[in-house]
Amino acid sequence: MKSHQLKLYNTLSRDKEEFQPINPPFVGMYVCGPTVYGDAHLGHGRPAITFDTVNRYLTHLGYKVRYVRNITDVGHLQGDADEGEDKIAKKAKLEQLEPMEVAQQYTDTYHRxxxxxxxxxxNIEPRATGHIPEQIALVEAILKEGLAYEVNGSVYFDVLKYNKTYKYGKLSGRVLEELMSGSRDLDGQGEKRNAVDFALWKNAASEHLMKWESPWGLGFPGWHLECTAMSSKYLGSQFDIHGGGMDLMFPHHECEIAQGNACNHRDPARYWMHNNMITINGQKMGKSLGNFITLQELFTGKHDLLEQAYSPMTIRYFILTAHYRSTLDFSNEALQAAQKGYKKIINGLKIARNLEYQSEEGIALDENQIKQIESSIANAYRAMDDDFNTAQAIGHLFNLLKKINSIFTGQLKSASLGKEVFDQLKDNFITFVTQILGLVEEKSDVQENMLDLLLQLYGEAKKARDYAKVDEIRAGLKSMGFVVKDMKDKIDWAYEE
Incomplete structure (x- = not known):
């Protein structure tokens, strides 16, 4: 395992902590996945890319990661509450489908x-409906601990009783007395002893589409219960990292901590990581607010807020250019800047992959250039070790890109770096772009063959001094987003930045 002092921001302690896995080199990471009742939007893309990058970097450092991300296909009610209609069941009624048809359809599009x-x-992608027995067993265990109560076929977690031994609100910073005060108008209404209590199992009304047999009658699991059941089944009663969006911190993750302590007398995760929100005009993007842009709309450009289509790698790069804990505001200007940045990185990747070391006699090592390259590589790693700061890491990659371009144009001789530093420059740039940041070149074999053919025709026209044809080919390639690179010994192409 590579020697790195990796630090991550733990929401639980509100501080950056040195990462120390429970059982190194193994790392258990659970991330809350989507509730599958609609197409994935940009707000879904951010946690997926954030924790994909965490997974990639931990793996790069030599850890053996078991990455578990769930699919919520039952129990998530409208308004994230304990009353109301199931989000998937509501969609099923509107579209006159079975709930599992809806769940399967949007699970498939999410995967796409x-x-x-x-x-x-x-590594594992469990579904809530596939773990009903585990959830029932969890409810029984919490009841046995005396921290839950049953009313009319529903089971609720007793937050006030729990709070006598543990601290409800320690993750989110919510104060129980203030929560109680804020929900005073609900006291004495409904089945709950206190408005702050939350459902572990809900009795299903006759018209409810999704329900299962349980010791308390026909019903369905509470939303918070699902993640506790699935994370503990696959990662144990305590694991290393629990991730998700900041909007899940309360009540979802707070309730997971309460359930974990009630059953196992310990917090379920040692480190809690939360990505911040994507906003549109300063307002959180989300289905419930009706201001979301689906990923497919971004990829096709078919949305009123979009000036053009943006490729998947442009979206990935856009998300990586901000630290995961900072807000990221949507705008066409920001996405267009990301598109240019991505193309510069990929042009550099094309060059780096084809660069070969050229040894030349009589050329002395350029210690200043060597120092700059080694510093940029070290700083890129230092940024990732500092709470996965992809934004800073990308900045240092651009410093490496300048060196790669200088070698390509002949301004910097590879021999002046020495073989070892040249290899470090090339290998680290490629590794960071492809393995750690997960950026790939968006080009098909058909496109590759077309470009080769056009460059061949361009070369023949240039040799024949048919400059009208040269200009025509150059203009045609530019209209498709490519530029011709005329060099002394060859003709190449690059993405237009």
Missing amino acids: DMALLNTLKP
């Missing part, structure tokens, strides 16, 4: 979009 964003598949 995640593949386009080049996120690696999690």
Whole structure:
């Protein structure tokens, strides 16, 4: 395992902590996945790319990661509450489908979009409906601990009783007394002893589409319960990292901590990581607010807010250019800047892959250039070790890119770096771009063959001094987003930046 002092921001302690896995080199990471009742939007893309990058970097450092990301296909009610209609069941009624048809349809489209964003598949992707027995067993265990109560076929977590031994609100910073005060108007209404209590299992009304047999009658699991059941099944009662969007911190993750302590007398995760939100005009993007842009709309440009289509790698690069804990505001200007930055990186990747060391006698080592390259590589790693700061890492990659371009144009001789430093420059740039940041070149074999043919025709026209044809080919390539690179010994192409 590579020697790195990796630090990550732990929401639980509100501080950066040195990462120390429970059982190195193994790392258990659970991330809350989507509720599958609609197409994935840009807000879904951010946690997927954030924790894909965490997974990639930990793996790069030599850790053996078990990455678990769930699919919520039952129990997530409208408004993230304990009352109301199931989000998937509501969609099923509107479209006159079975709930599992809806869940399968949007699970498939989510997987399609995640593949386009080049996120690696999690090692395990459990579904809530596939773990009903585990959830029932969890409810029984919490009841046995005396921290839950049953009313009319529903089971609720007793937050006030729990808070006598543990601290409810320690993750989110919520104060129980203030929560109680804020929900005073609900006291005495409904089945709960206190408005702050939350559902572990809900009794299903006759018209409810998704329900299962349980010791308390026909019902369905609470949203928070699902993640506790699935994370503990695949990662144990305590694991290393729990991730998700900042909007899940309360009540979802707070309730997961309460359930974990109630059953196992310990927090479920040692490190809690939360990515910040994507905003549009300063307002959180989300389905419930109706201001979201789906990933497919971004890829095709078919949305009123979009001036053009943006490729999946442009979206990935856009998300990586901000630290995951900072807000990221959507705008066409920001996406167009990301498109240019991505193309510069990929042009550099094309060059780096084809660069070969040229040894030349009589050329002395350029210590200043060597020092700059070694410093940029070290700083890129230092940025990733500092709470996965991809934004800073990309800045240092651009410093390496300048050196790669200088070698390509002949301004910098590879021999002046020495073989070892040249290899470090090339290998680290390629590794960071492809393995750690997960950026790939978006080009098909057909496109590759077309470009080769056009460059061949361009070369023949240039040799024949048919400058009208030269200009025509150059203009045609530019209209498709490519530029011709005329060099002394060859003709090449690059993405137009």
